[in-house]
Amino acid sequence: MEMFTYEKALEQVKQEINQALTRSPRMIREYLTHLTLSQGKMIRAVSVLTAALDQDGYCSYEAIRVAAAIEIIHLSSLVHDDIIDNADLRRGHETLQKKYGKRTAVICGDYLLSLALKMITNLEHKNKYLEIQIPDYISKLCLGELNQHINNHNLDLSMFDYIKIIGGKTAALFEASFFAGAVITGESQKNCKKYAKIGYYIGMIFQLMDDCMDFETTVETMKKPVQSDYEQGVITLPLIYTFFQKPEFARKAKVEGISRNEINQAVEDAKGLGYTRSIVTRYYKKAEKLIQSLSLIAEKEDKMLSILNKSARMIA
């Protein structure tokens, strides 16, 4: 069985994704090719590959396929997200739903999902696919999305419910990524569960830091987002905590409405970002401890910690 260094594997993932998108039937190719424009840092693929590294620091072609498939599942969820959010831009590029219409975007998202599932079910060791339980994670992802949608503009959203939402919306696919990597490389069931938990924590950190950034970029006006989370009806932890600390501000939000400046001031006064970061720290320490408990080779441990640090925006 051919084995790949991490760097070569990551390169191969990019190729697999591009091939899957550009070798699709002609009629759908144009739409899918458009998506390759707005590809990000592939942190989910990086997670699969890292979790799949063996004792010599190599990973198998199966890990590459699964990494590509999970990125495509992520892509599929973004395509449907953009319909739900009526978004025009993603990472500076026109969204599929804006460019080709919602109808085409619904089908393209469905097609991408089936494409990813096809890639995984065609693994050489087919049984691995069943252990990875991708459909379970897709369900969790959907339920997270739905839960967020239902709670759009809900100013009474509790911290508990919020944690549940992002646990599905964001953390589920990170969990799937680490879990899949561990299953592929043949880790024990006990260890696979540890990897899954690490993935969950990293996903939570990733989302909570994103939530903080939404306030920071507004304050610093470094990158001016078209609409803040709040303006889109998405109530995140820094503001939930602020409402909890300042019930009179929550009442004002319901009765009179609150401006972007008022929100930023209130979040600052209530230390909403500090509180959110303290939750991040809690997840960070749990993840760190779990990673260290796995007795990994130095390269793998470093890479796992590096993903953790990236999710916490501690390194670029």
Place this chain on the structure above:
Amino acid sequence: MEMFTYEKALEQVKQEINQALTRSPRMIREYLTHLTLSQGKMIRAVSVLTAALDQDGYCSYEAIRVAAAIEIIHLSSLVHDDIIDNADLRRGHETLQKKYGKRTAVICGDYLLSLALKMITNLEHKNKYLEIQIPDYISKLCLGELNQHINNHNLDLSMFDYIKIIGGKTAALFEASFFAGAVITGESQKNCKKYAKIGYYIGMIFQLMDDCMDFETTVETMKKPVQSDYEQGVITLPLIYTFFQKPEFARKAKVEGISRNEINQAVEDAKGLGYTRSIVTRYYKKAEKLIQSLSLIAEKEDKMLSILNKSARMIA
């Protein structure tokens, strides 16, 4: 292993579907329960169960699960279809997208798909799942939908392209149903391919007869559809053939537009329905021959022929 008579199995499929829908997490249950209202005759589930009957006329619990899952995949595609078609009603009931909005419907369709995949991947004999290749069929379904959407209002659509569209849009899931049933009951690879072909032919017949009915119900004004296929931009075989026979009528359609009455008259003059039925007959004979070549027990052969006849609307 507990085995079920056909009747008991079909009853069980209904229960499995209802359980899957109503035992989903609370937040999505309301939407899914709404769907149980507009359940049809479950011809896909009937196909799976029939194809899965063994030499004694029994089928396994696995066949029941797969039958329920394929019906749920069909349901998922209907939910997304209704978004694409902006449909208000389906089988007399308000659609999900009309009642709860397109956003909710996008997510519910995704969730249903993941639910169906979960049901199949949890089969006792997991390897069966991989043989059934459900993701391949979902891809075909998506491509058929997309192809139809791209060719909406395309008056130059060729017969060849039309056959390709309905081969994905409708026939793919019928093919999957018969193929899955045969795989589950342990048929040889050669026979499984025969079952798949039978399913494909039946799906084609089902759709072509539906296309004919769209004209007939208009003419007879028995059930008046809100909008005919043509008014929705869907060009079907009877009209494609009519355009082919009457190029001047095709030109008129492009330049001046054509009314419902003119279409019906032209289709009648050109014998568009007769031509479509001749194609149906061709598929019918192929399917009949294949069914007879399988040397089935009388009960199973009768049931297979009965599905074929139902698809051709030869029996109620």
